[in-house]
Amino acid sequence: EPEVTQTPSHQVTQMGQEVILRCVPISNHLYFYWYRQILGQKVEFLVSFYNNEISEKSEIFDDQFSVERPDGSNFTLKIRSTKLEDSAMYFCASKEAEVSHGELFFGEGSRLTVL
Amino acid sequence: GQQLNQSPQSMFIQEGEDVSMNCTSSSIFNTWLWYKQEPGEGPVLLIALYKAGELTSNGRLTAQFGITRKDSFLNISASIPSDVGIYFCAGTNFGNEKLTFGTGTRLTIIP
Numbered sequence: 314e315p316e317v318t319q320t321p322s323h324q325v326t327q328m329g330q331e332v333i334l335r336c337v338p339i340s341n342h343l344y345f346y347w348y349r350q351i352l353g354q355k356v357e358f359l360v361s362f363y364n365n366e367i368s369e370k371s372e373i374f375d376d377q378f379s380v381e382r383p384d385g386s387n388f389t390l391k392i393r394s395t396k397l398e399d400s401a402m403y404f405c406a407s408k409e410a411e412v413s414h415g416e417l418f419f420g421e422g423s424r425l426t427v428l
Numbered sequence: 429g430q431q432l433n434q435s436p437q438s439m440f441i442q443e444g445e446d447v448s449m450n451c452t453s454s455s456i457f458n459t460w461l462w463y464k465q466e467p468g469e470g471p472v473l474l475i476a477l478y479k480a481g482e483l484t485s486n487g488r489l490t491a492q493f494g495i496t497r498k499d500s501f502l503n504i505s506a507s508i509p510s511d512v513g514i515y516f517c518a519g520t521n522f523g524n525e526k527l528t529f530g531t532g533t534r535l536t537i538i539p
């Protein structure tokens with residue numbers, strides 16, 4: 314069964330460092346997303362990406378965050394200068410088409426720990 | 429912002445029991461979804477609901493989209509050990525790409 318894959322599974326970084334989290338969405342999917350989950354809390358939307366541009370972003374997704382689809386398969390989330398409060402699980406998700414409203418396939422997540 | 433509150437926050441049940449959990453919203457959603465998250469994994473879609481009043485089943489799971497479009501429930505019949513996890517409701521609206529997730533219901537099955 315096709316799946317969304319994410320790397321790394323866990324990254325530990327010092328405050329102020331740049332971090333790049335990588336995702337390979339399901340191959341025929343067109344819509345891509347990043348969500349995050351602070352430990353013990355609910356899953357929160359960060360950003361959606363379609364047709365090589367951001368289609369929607371939340372207030373969490375400030376200037377420190379950026380997303381990119383550098384080639385036909387990878388979808389990355391970059392945090393330029395990490396803060397302690399960026400520590401969370403970051404989930405990549407993808408969706409096949411607009412009609413599959415809300416039917417997202419999530420990866421297993423990348424745990425980011427900022428020290 | 430939109431808030432989705434789930435109840436109960438956690439449940440401890442015996443294997444074989446039926447489970448019922450609820451999700452209420454401060455605002456209307458056009459689509460309701462139920463996801464399950466197991467430890468160390470991402471959410472997995474269980475059921476999607478697209479019409480107010482809709483009742484949908486997926487095996488032992490049944491979910492309903494409330495008439496007011498501000499609530500939904502999920503029932504699990506005859507629970508088994510692999511039902512353990514956190515169940516999240518989520519809402520979204522057409523033309524809006526984001527899912528708003530609920531606070532979650534943690535299900536634990538007592539041996």
